[in-house]
Amino acid sequence: MKKIKGKARSFSYKRKKVEIQNDMLWRGYRSPIVLQDYNLAYYPVPKCACTTVKEALYLKKYGENHRSLAKSIHRMLPSTTLPEGRLPSTGMTTVAVVREPLERLASAYRHIIVRSRSLERFYDRGDLRGLDPAPDMSGFVSNIEAYCEISHQIRHHVRSFTDFLGHDLSFFDYLIPMEQLSNTAFPNVDLELEYSNSSPTSDVSLTDEAMAKAMSFLAPDYEAMGGIYSKPSDSSWPGYVKSSQLWRYDVAETESKIVDMTKLPSSRLFMKQASGFLRHQLIRGVLD
Template identity: 30%
Template sequence: MPVILSEPKITYTAVPKNACTSLKFAFYFLQNGEAFEPSIKNGKPFHIHTCYPSAAFKPKNPAVAAEYWKTAVLREPVHRLLSCYVNRVLNLGELDAAMISAEDLEKGATPRPSFAEFVEKMDLYRSLSSSIKHHTEPHVFFLGNDAGYYDRLFKMNELEVFRAELIARTGKDFVLQREQGSGNKMKVQDLSAGLVQNIKDSYKADYDTFSFQ
């Protein structure tokens, strides 16, 4: 579901691994006039993603949607999947040995898989981890399959342009902080052509719907 500002009328639809954590913090400030502070509510952590969950696309009533400036951020799918792997698998250990059962091993899972194996067996790893599944859903899952629904789609290298546009529209200055950086040096340029093509085939719907750099 999108983050909604009522004045001015703006909706931002987040896609995991597309600077969404940083932007959700920014939109919380724009909406509430103060920084978001994680807390415990009813014994459970209340994080920015609890406040603004990313979910499957559901279009608004066209008449209502037309009143809003609708926006989102795109990330080239190969770059996005590599970022997901580095963050969720290498940094957070979501597919480490402790997370993989004997039954999972029999299905062909390897604890802490290489990126090539992660891509090759993506359906398996998605079935083993709800977090991996969530972070590897395609753009169209979150944004829908009509790029024309949005008034402006920003690329990852346009985040400062996005920030400036939000400041101009809301009259509120803010700093867009990087919330999910990793120090890993894996680069798309280091991947084999075959592996890159496999990823592109997996995310064909994204490439058919949106324009990526």
Template identity: 25%
Template sequence: MGIIKRSVDDLSLYWRYSCRKLGLPGYQIHQIYLPEQQLVYIPIPKNACTSIKHALHEIEFGKRFDADLPEFSDYREHHDYYKKRPDAFTSLQALQKKKGVFRFALVRDPVKRLLSCYRNRVVDLGDLESSRSKLERFRLPLRPDLNAFIKHLADYRRVNKGIEHHSRPQAQFLDGSLEYLDRVYTLDEMPELIEMLRKYKPDLEMRRRKTGGTTVTLADLSEEALHQAIDFYREDYELLEGYVSSDDVITKHTELCSE
């Protein structure tokens, strides 16, 4: 039964992804909706997404996700579970119409988010290994340095789904709008987000974000790569004005490179 259910859920997920790629409005936003708590979270990868999902699971079920538990045995991990819930994909209009709910998301400076993608997915986890043959056809290095990765970002995103997903502009996850959200947190406001979640589960302990691994900072970017990244995420900087600023990241880069 578990294998059958998993296969059906996989097919359903592929269908939703296809509808999303085709631009059908009912599938453009991935949401995590907790009906009892009336909470709606819009997850964006590389923005403390894993920690927040674990926290929401504890709030909803009173325990951490565990694939060995009977009720979750059909799912590989908590990401898999949340993508396969019946209401996992929705539209901006549907979210705007939801009454009595608290809708939130966490956003991050786009360039720093891209650095996190490179550090975690390219260097530490080696996502590009699965695309070795395609990279050879494109004559792209399997282990690019940071600046080469950004220079050829469009090609790396084209050949590798994991890189595409984790570097996808935040505006696409949000469907180009913040109007339906009741609160937008930044990474610096994580303590405030945690306090909000503790209203629903006072003893909630957030899982620690990934630490260790490769160190990559703005100082590792060439000026050319920095501006290429900013240009790629121009839509994000426009949508998230007031939360992030390309001028700020340029200033910080200049300061770090002059030290």
């Protein structure tokens, strides 16, 4: 692996030492799961239903559900780490599942910070370097680089789409928005995909300052996926979060709007963006 020029630190990713600069937290990799029998290369992205898809692939390959408690599905169907730019075999169908970037970041926060409470072990060891072990969403986003430095789990789950899929998404034959996964046929193989996004266990909100930081942090994702997900305009940011309000998104609707969260059950609350941010548009092909 070539070293990145400039002052660098490093971290271990899939047992490989990866050099990083102060302004670049990670080096990108494309890691497909290749199914030779179906001429398919699937590129998993964390927090984009990769567990659901892998379990469906396992069922298809072995004829039974994955039940191993000793080995997670990610060990049973590991991704093949390939240097950036190296492509699968010629003629292989390439597919990836993508997700609205801000919702993906919020999902990582809910999973790692709220549900798993993964930072508590760092707090017990005194390794948090002054960071809050249980930050709210705004605190998490405002210090995202620092949290990435101390936690491989966070670093892995918030890495940019471009680190997994590259910057040119025209490389893929199919891109499936996660919101459409249950109603979309997977190419080349009939998979039993039943995905449902679990509701947050606590209110997730962002201050204006944290929203601006999130947009800066997620800029590469919105740039790469401009044909699928739209970055909200500046005019949508003022008053983004108030004491009793949260952005709500309903897959059945075409627009998001601000609503009074006290009038909705918690299962209906999702942190989403301004109207028109989601356009279910596929690149290089439309799925049935």
